[in-house]
Amino acid sequence: MSVLLMEPFYGGSHKQLMDLLQGEMEGCVLYSLPAKKWHWRARTAALHFMQDVPPCDSYRVLFTSSVLNLAELVALRPDLGRLRKVLFFHENQLVYPVRKNQDRDFQYGYNQILSCLVADTVVFNSAFNMESFLTSISKFLKLIPDHRPKNLERIIRPKCRVIHFPISFPDVCREHDKDPETFFKIMMKLKDQGLPFCLSVLGETFTDVPEIFSEARISLGSAVLHWGFLPSKDEYFQVLCAADVVISTAKHEFFGVAMLEAVHCGCYPLCPKALVYPEIFPAEYLYSTPEQLLKKLQNFCKRPGIVRRHRYQGETAPYSWASLNGDFRSLLTAEPGKDL
Structure with a gap:
């Protein structure tokens, strides 16, 4: 047992990815919360996992989605902070559509920025996802009335990479947010x-x-x-x-x-x-x-x-998983402190 998988929103593609990793790779243990009330998962999942995940000396890598506030978890559980922390973005809250910009809850995007700062590696499922997030950080932080942080894109970008979502395609003969x-x-x-x-x-x-x-x-x-x-x-x-x-x-x-x-x-x-x-x-x-x-x-x-x-x-x-499994194996077998 060397990989700790955490998924605060265990449904849809989030569930699909975690099930695939746990099923295809040895040494993975999964902790999750049901895919309900997304906003509350983003707000409170770190506190839940702080209590739910027992200490274990054999963990080497923590892999989680960006729904989790990784900064909160690391603060609450310093033992998990010592692991190689891999953050996976299925979507990002800086450009996620809202009817009016004033309806956007600043906290969710802010949490994702904080999570990137404490993560060792940040993985996006597409170049569009990565670039839309990174290039929106500066504009997003202008919502702060004063004493705004600087150069966060420059700090976060070197940690980032694109690895497409791995799909287990079938052997065949031949989604309000989806409008x-x-x-x-x-x-x-x-x-x-x-x-x-x-x-x-x-x-x-x-x-x-x-x-x-x-x-x-x-x-x-x-x-x-x-x-x-x-x-x-x-x-x-x-x-x-x-x-x-x-x-x-x-x-x-x-x-x-x-x-x-x-x-x-x-x-x-x-x-x-x-x-x-x-x-x-x-x-x-x-x-x-x-x-x-x-x-x-x-x-x-x-x-x-x-x-x-x-x-x-x-x-x-x-x-396909057949094409991408090597990338994910590299992510989940890296030792703490080792550059990928």
Whole structure:
């Protein structure tokens, strides 16, 4: 036992990564909290883990997500502070979208900056995630009325690196924050125009579900094949393999596991020409406006052979565990004080 895994928000991609590391690598022990009430996890998880994690002399590396306030944990548990501390960013709170900037809670982004300062290595799942965080630090700290800290980007950047989220792709023969309003409005327009299509809406539900979901499910009626969370990963991949097109209307995305899983299963991706998507997908799969997305889908509904005969003009292999496991093994086998 040499690696301490900590996940304050054990659900979705956070759970997927921790389960993968624990399952594929020897010597990992996991402590976690259920994926509920994200804001409270970010505020109080360090205090919980201070009491929940017993002292152990065999730990060498602490690996956690940026939901945890690592600075608080290190202060509360100096024994854990002596480990090599690896902080993984699934998303960052400096550019996470809010309706109005004054609605942004300063504390969450501030916690992530503090965590970076005490971490030994800071890992981002994409270059977009890393650069959007680092280049926003100075502007973000201007919210402090006076005595603002200086040069934090310069201090943090040398610790940072990009390692893409590792996906265990299936052996196949061939997500308020995701802007469901735009997605379902376009689907309803297709239905109103009498265009033939079938729809599967898959995903885990946490707490607040926008009203548009229930409205759309009623309006789309018989066009809906699947709706909601599928408990079996095999069932989930079967639905993806039966689909032709996968659509993102995300207002934020720092990586996009589900999109890559769908592409691996043979779906034609349609993504915004923004956020992380240009980093991952070739230009032909990107759209700039909802109108462009609607036009593409109208064409696909009328000519489904276009997507069924299409072969994805990109690669999913670089995002697989098979390709990335060496990077993660290096992270989790480093000794305290050793440069990676």
